[in-house]
Amino acid sequence: MGFRTRQLGFYYVMKKCHMCLGTDLEKFLDLGMHPHSDSFLTAGETEQPEVFYPLSVYLCRGCGLVQIGYVVDGSTLYQKNYIYQTSITKTARDHYFGLAEDVCRRFGLKPGSFVVDIGSNVGVLLMGFRERGMAVLGVDPAPNIARIAVEENGIETIPDFFAAPLAGRIVAERGRASVIAATNIFAHITDLHDSMRAVDALLSQDGVFVIEAPYLVDLLNNLEYDTIYHQHLRYLSIRPMAAFFGRFGFEVFDVVKVGIHGGSIRVFAGRKGQHAIMSSVQEFAALEDAEQVYSIVRLRRFAGKVKEHRRLMRSLLDGLKQQGRRIVGVSAPAKGNTLLNYCGIDISVLDYITEKSKLKQGLYTPGTHIPVVADEKLIEDSPEYALILAWNFADEIMANLEGFRRKGGRFIIPIPEPRIV
Ligand SMILES: [Zn+2]
Structure with missing residues (x-):
């Protein structure tokens, strides 16, 4: 339950799992109090009081999802001075163009196919799809970033949160999408259930929903605890995602490992029965079991290593x-x-x-x-x-x-x- 104040926006302690809505959550990591990690300050603002939020991480004992314990509302996180630009490094640009190529080839997309990117930032991924002749549309809640996408990169971008009413408007104007991409945004979306209803409304019958996100197994094994901050509401692995998609008549049909952001997974999902299920899905789930990522003992051991890292x-x-x-x-x-x-x-x-x-x-x-x-x-x-x-x-x-x-x-x-x- 939340509180709203003019200064702080909306924030609340997360009492339910974002995916299965279960309440059996157990905290295993407490990183203390942190300001919103993208709220870089002007010289004048450094003289003013600054807001800090709790930053801790929980395991859902029901479905295995790892998520943060305290949510800061998206309007606080994204509306003001949001300054992460995906185009900034050559590595990132090459990566997103490679993703566009992979999707076009894998699914034999015909030129003119409609591709929507959720959390499209300055439009780098969509520039990759446009280069291959696709019709593209971005959705991004940060107005200053959406403006850069439109004015500098020529990518049509709706400056809004992706939700069911918006999906309905897009379908009415442009038809259903063959591909919906969510790269490094699936971990950011506050109301995952509402977003999945929107994906359901927007995606064509045989369409592909492609998600890319940092992989929990890499986060744990490589001690990447610095990727934990308030925009990242959850740290993804295949088992909880597969169960979550099942609730909406979707299924994960392929998973590949990608190197960006210190180890991520590219997850392909679609409507049940529309795509052949690859062996990779079971292989990733088995890896997660072998790595004990759903064991609170394993997760507490990770927390101990995080403390040791600070000392070193x-x-x-x-x-x-x-x-x-x-x-x-x-x-x-x-x-x-x-x-x-x-x-x-x-x-x-x-x-x-x-x-x-x-x-x-x-x-x-x-x-x-x-x-x-x-x-x-x-x-x-x-x-x-x-x-x-x-x-x-x-x-x-x-x-x-x-x-x-x-x-x-x-x-x-x-x-x-x-x-x-
Ligand atoms: Zn759960």
């Missing part, structure tokens, strides 16, 4: 500071703020963070108030160490900033264990 991280950085070394951060993704806030890394440790995205330059990290500056400063200023917060793009970042290493600088990669490279 602090000890490495504090050691360097005691030797008088200068350390800065490189790249300022949302996940970086979970790491910074949880490990207590602030301006006393990092002088500043450099970032390619102009939308973040000149702002300050939420909670820790570290100034964000342009990438060029790293080479000019030449500090001794640079902590890479977007570690999933470490290779590309290190290649782009080769000048820093040539001047004697060293990079620190924080996950799965902090190391100097």
Whole structure:
């Protein structure tokens, strides 16, 4: 049950499983209090009070879904200054164009087929589909991001949350979709049941719903706890998803592993009986059982390793500071703020963070108030160490900033264990 205030928006303690609606939830990880990880601050805002929300993670003993315990409403998370742009790295662009190619080839899509992307951001995935001759439409709740998609990338984008009434309007105007994509948004949607009703309304009879999301098995095995933040309401695995889709007359018919975001799964779902079920579905479910991802004991062991990671991280950085070394951060993704806030890394440790995205330059990290500056400063200023917060793009970042290493600088990669490279 929630409370609404003018300052905070809508927020509530999650008492039910997002998927099976069961109430047998058990907490296994508590990361403390965190500000919304994309709410980078202006200089003036750093002088003002800042809102922090609990960040903890639960297992649903009913269906096995792993989800956060406290939900901050989407209108708070996405309406103001939402500044994550998917087009920003070459790795991401190549990835989304590859996804478009995979879907077109796999299902033999004819040019002109209608493709809708939910949480389409600046339209990168849809640019991949457009290149292959598809008719495309984006839906994204952040108005400033939707505007970039339309004005800079020419991708028609509806600036709204994806819900059943909107799906009905799209069907009336454009017909049903052959493909609905939800890449890295399935974990973000607040009301999953309403969104599935909307998918049901919009998808053609033999259409494909393709989801891509960070995979729980990788999150646990690689200690990627920094991918836990308030926009990520749940951490996905096949067993709970398969049961959830079943409630809507859908089924998962194929699953593939993809490398982006430190290990994700691409899940293909459709209406029951419309697509041949691949052996991959059972193989992923069996892997999850073997990895014991539905065991509270296993999950508590993960939580213990997260605490140990904080100790190692602090000890490495504090050691360097005691030797008088200068350390800065490189790249300022949302996940970086979970790491910074949880490990207590602030301006006393990092002088500043450099970032390619102009939308973040000149702002300050939420909670820790570290100034964000342009990438060029790293080479000019030449500090001794640079902590890479977007570690999933470490290779590309290190290649782009080769000048820093040539001047004697060293990079620190924080996950799965902090190391100097
Ligand atoms: Zn459940």
